[in-house]
Amino acid sequence: MKTSYDPSTDSLYIEVRPLPSKRTVETEPNVMLDYGEDGEPVGYDIQHASTKAELIGRLILLSAAAE
Numbered sequence: 001m002k003t004s005y006d007p008s009t010d011s012l013y014i015e016v017r018p019l020p021s022k023r024t025v026e027t028e029p030n031v032m033l034d035y036g037e038d039g040e041p042v043g044y045d046i047q048h049a050s051t052k053a054e055l056i057g058r059l060i061l062l063s064a065a066a067e
Contacts, residue, residue: 001063005049012049012056016063017042031055 002015019042021034030047044059046052 001060010048010050012044012046014044014046014056014059014063015042016044016066 002018004013004015005011017036017040019036021042022037024032024034024045027033031052032045033041034043034045036042046056049056
């Protein structure tokens with residue numbers, strides 16, 4: 001898992017697998033989920049990340065548990 005944060009836009013990307021995105025779905029306001037060719041998640045794009053600490057914590061824990 002890799003993360004990338006841009007403080008100028010308050011956006012966080014959490015890469016759960018290093019694969020290209022095939023499609024993107026908005027799972028909740030300002031949270032986009034990227035899926036790979038196999039239909040499994042490859043990353044999360046979170047806008048206004050500083051307001052979503054609980055969600056980010058859950059995603060990181062779930063990703064770590066899957067490794």
